[in-house]
Each structure stands twice: as C-alpha cells, then as structure tokens.
Amino acid sequence: MVIDQLIAFFDTHLIMLYLLLFTIILGFEIIAKVPTVLHTPLMSGANAISGVVIIGGILLVKQAAANDWILLIGGALAIVLGTINVVGGFAVTDRMLEMFKKKQK
Amino acid sequence: MLGAVINLSYLIGALAFVWGLRGLSSPVTARRGNRQAAFGMGLAILATLLTPNAEGNGNLIWILGAIAVGGGIGWRAARKVEMTSMPQLVSIFNGLGGACAVVLAGLELQRITGGAQAATGSEMVILLLTLFIGGVAFTGSILAYLKLDGKIWDEKVTLPQHSLINAIFLLGLIVFMVFLCWQSASLTLAVLIIFTVLTLIYGFSFVAPIGGADMPVVISLLNSFTGLSAAAAGLIYNNQIMLVGGILVGASGTILTVLMCQAMNRSLLNVLIGGFSAKGGGSKAGDTGDQTVVEVGLADLAVQLYYSDKVMLVPGYGLAVAQAQKACKELDELLEGNQVEVKYAIHPVAGRMPGHMNVLLAEVDIPYSKLLDLEEANAELKDTDVVIVVGANDVVNPSAEDDPSSSIYGMPVLQVWNAKQVIVLKRSMRPGYAGIQNPLFFHEKTKMLFGDAKDSLTKLVGEVKNQ
Numbered sequence: 001m002v003i004d005q006l007i008a009f010f011d012t013h014l015i016m017l018y019l020l021l022f023t024i025i026l027g028f029e030i031i032a033k034v035p036t037v038l039h040t041p042l043m044s045g046a047n048a049i050s051g052v053v054i055i056g057g058i059l060l061v062k063q064a065a066a067n068d069w070i071l072l073i074g075g076a077l078a079i080v081l082g083t084i085n086v087v088g089g090f091a092v093t094d095r096m097l098e099m100f101k102k103k104q105k
Numbered sequence: 106m107l108g109a110v111i112n113l114s115y116l117i118g119a120l121a122f123v124w125g126l127r128g129l130s131s132p133v134t135a136r137r138g139n140r141q142a143a144f145g146m147g148l149a150i151l152a153t154l155l156t157p158n159a160e161g162n163g164n165l166i167w168i169l170g171a172i173a174v175g176g177g178i179g180w181r182a183a184r185k186v187e188m189t190s191m192p193q194l195v196s197i198f199n200g201l202g203g204a205c206a207v208v209l210a211g212l213e214l215q216r217i218t219g220g221a222q223a224a225t226g227s228e229m230v231i232l233l234l235t236l237f238i239g240g241v242a243f244t245g246s247i248l249a250y251l252k253l254d255g256k257i258w259d260e261k262v263t264l265p266q267h268s269l270i271n272a273i274f275l276l277g278l279i280v281f282m283v284f285l286c287w288q289s290a291s292l293t294l295a296v297l298i299i300f301t302v303l304t305l306i307y308g309f310s311f312v313a314p315i316g317g318a319d320m321p322v323v324i325s326l327l328n329s330f331t332g333l334s335a336a337a338a339g340l341i342y343n344n345q346i347m348l349v350g351g352i353l354v355g356a357s358g359t360i361l362t363v364l365m366c367q368a369m370n371r372s373l374l375n376v377l378i379g380g381f382s383a384k385g386g387g388s389k390a391g392d393t394g395d396q397t398v399v400e401v402g403l404a405d406l407a408v409q410l411y412y413s414d415k416v417m418l419v420p421g422y423g424l425a426v427a428q429a430q431k432a433c434k435e436l437d438e439l440l441e442g443n444q445v446e447v448k449y450a451i452h453p454v455a456g457r458m459p460g461h462m463n464v465l466l467a468e469v470d471i472p473y474s475k476l477l478d479l480e481e482a483n484a485e486l487k488d489t490d491v492v493i494v495v496g497a498n499d500v501v502n503p504s505a506e507d508d509p510s511s512s513i514y515g516m517p518v519l520q521v522w523n524a525k526q527v528i529v530l531k532r533s534m535r536p537g538y539a540g541i542q543n544p545l546f547f548h549e550k551t552k553m554l555f556g557d558a559k560d561s562l563t564k565l566v567g568e569v570k571n572q
Contacts (some may be wrong), residue, residue, distance in 0.1 A: 009227035025358025039460030052350035053335035064162035083175025091183035
C-alpha cells in the first residue's frame, strides 16, 4: 500500500524524479577529480549549499497562521539554524580560499 | 508574472550551485565558485521571500528577524575562528544544517498528529526520512565536534560490541519507520517525540566508535547526509532548488568520502565499524618491549639541517594543535636561504579533515609547489637527507607495511624510513590518536625531539640562526 503510494507520488512528481537522478549523476561527475588541496574548501562550500534547507523553513513560516506559535517559533528556529550554516559556511570558505589566492602572487 | 520570475530565480540559483561546485574543484576558480554558489543561495532566498502568500503578510517579521540573527552568528563565527579549528567549525555548521531539517520535518509531522491535515504514505516516508537523516547528521556532527575539540575521548563513548549495537539500533529504527508509514494513524505526538529522540541518540551512537585518522571520512560522510536531508525536505515542499542543492552535496560528499577511504585502502564499512581502534590487534600502545628511543640535541640537529641538501617536513594533527605552522615557515625560509631544499609531504588523511594540512600551510604562505602528495613524497624520500615529522604518527607507521596483525596494515603510508635520517617531534611517547604503537620511533635512523611542536621548532629556528 505504501509502495503503491510511493509509486503514485513519483508518477505525479515525475519531473522531480528526473531532476533527482540527473543531479546525482551531475554531482558525481563534477567532483570526481579534485586535488587534495581543495578538499577542505570544497567540503565546507558544499556544506554551505546544504543549508538550502532554510528555504523550507521560510516557506513553513510564510504559510503559518499568525497565531500558530508552535510553527512560528519552530520555523524561526529552523531559519536561524539554517542561516548560520549558509552564511557561516560561505564566509569561512571564502576566508580559506583567500589564503590560497594570496600565495599565488 | 511574479510567479515566473520566482521560478526563473530558482532555476538560476540551481545553476549557480552547479557552476559554483564545479569552480570549487579547481584551484584557480575556487574562490569565484564559492561566491557563485553564495549568490545562487541569496537569489533563492530572495525568491522565496517574494513568493506571494494566500493570506496575511507571510509573517515576514519572523523570517527576516531569524535570518538576521542566524546570519550574524554565522558571520561572526566564520570571521573569528582560528584556521587550526576549522574541522570543528565545519562540523558544527554541518550539524546545524541537519538540525534545521529535523525541526522542519518535526513541525510538519506535528501538524499531521494534530489531525490538521491527513498524510499519505509517501509523505510519511519522506518526512520520516528527512527527520532521520537530518537527525543523524545533527547529533553525529555534534559528537564529531566534541571529539575533534578534545572534549570527549573515544573510550568514554564506546560500549563493548558497539558496532553490533549500532546495527541492531539501526534495524530497529527502520522497522519503527516502516510501521509508522504503514499505520500513519498511530503517529501521536508522544510517538513522534520518542522517534525523534531515538534518532538523535542513534546519531551519537553512529559516530561514537569512529576516531583517529577516520575523522576526515566521517565528517565528509555527515556532510553528505545533511545534503540528503535537505534534498528530502525539497520533496516535501516540492521545491526544485532544495532538491538540486541537497543532492549535489549528497553526491559530492559521497565521492569525497570514497576518496578518503581509498587513500587509506579501506572500505567505508570498515571505517564505520571503527576498524581503526586499538582493539584491532597488533602491537599495542605501551607495548614497547625492551626497545629504546634516541633523543637528539637541538644544536646537533640545527647543524645537521644547515648542511643538508634536502629536508622534508611531514605535518600531522600535532602541528595543528600546537599552531606550529608559522614556526615551520620560519625554519623553511632560513634553510632555503642556505640553499637547502625544503619540501612538505602531505598524507591524504593527515589531520582531522580532508585537506587539513594544506589549509594550515597555505595560511602561512608556503607555496603549493612545495607540497608533495603521497606518491611524489615517497619517490623523493629516498634522496632526502633529513625528514622532520611534526606531530604526525599513524601516517608514518611502518607497521602498515610489514605487520599484518596491525589494524592499519595495508594503509598506504609515507615511507620516511627511506630517508637518511628521521627526526620525530612529539610531545611525549604517548601513541597517536589510533592508539597503535609506532615502530618508527625505535628505528635505527630515528631520533626523537620531545616537546610542544611549536616550541621545539621555534628553538630550532634560533639554533639554526646561530650557525
């Protein structure tokens, strides 16, 4: 029954399924050959991208009723956590890469 | 019209992620790539904010306030952190991303328990998966942070038969999830809370047996988990950019994890069950027999370095702990000034994060051309006069090559013993993070220099100056 529903879900969201599979292949292809020197910045930059989950937080809070305190406070918490990940992640990666650049002069 | 603009913004944002990640995989374009990805994220957030709402103002005050608070904290942390603490910071950021997914999935599930809306089985599957993967990434990263920061020692959090317990735990959670999907009406608030707590405990338990040189692997793996949880959350909201961003991170994190495992010549499964622990057999810490170590005097060493043709430094986690990278650079400059060739041998898993040593050496402007990878270094070690091992241990352990009973047997290591002389800078005779004895210390070519790495190197610089 659950399986049927899952299949039905992917049938109605077929584009999402295409996107899912193509992106997996794309992700593997992009990263397959990375020099060791970039492992840390790559990981930390990718980590910042995974903070994209805050979009969900924003959508959740937007749709919440103005007196639904659980959703408002919980959603705001999710946004705070996600934004720390996003802003901190990109900023710290930039700081690391700045050092690599300085050296090339 | 606005709807089309918003959808196009998401598309551009997703493309920016792809381009950014591609840029990040080459040294020349890395910084631009990171900024492209950041731009994509900014655009996506803006588009989400502008999405029209069915009713009300969409609680914009709450959203903007939360972004301001989170952005402020993240920015400050990123600006203030020492380069040596980078693995800890990346772990924490990663954990927070996972926590964000947990809160989201939890809130959506709580709506279902309230009966406000009915859930289909497929929604339940996706929500529970988001909660589960995000939860493991969250508490797993927090434990990784505590371990990296030296706040928790491995033995304290590992139970006997820990990997067996973990396997049963995981199986139990999967059965729990299947049951909840099958009987979605049984999801009351209490059941939801129990499931969440169990998931969070499992995250701790998952990382508990992993330590030592395996930390870079587990950090990279947890990073890919956070990506997957973001992607699953994207399915909940039917949002393409969340799916694309999350999957890209999941896929790239997986590749990086596999690369790390290959560097150690071990399988991911072997890493996850904590194969690097001292229980693996072989000669254990403290099992020194009647062997003795030879210490070297600073003045002798200074003379020796001064008249060498080629010196190679092998940095490890000890260099990061002692913050000795500046002292390294000073010694490097001094020796280069006297026509001594100075190189650095970087083992793929040296330090506690993939590429950890490269970041530290870049911080003090040591040119990229001086850093050798494993194969290059092993080829050049044969005609190296002096090797200085700065706070590395397991990556220069000859047991990996000649002791089949050792738990690191088969891992490619730096063959420093092929050089004419090996100097090991170490705080004490304590074994490395992996808890395995290192026969290198008793090797006929080896001399020890005890003390804090930064302290020893600074003194050494002083002695070389006197020559």
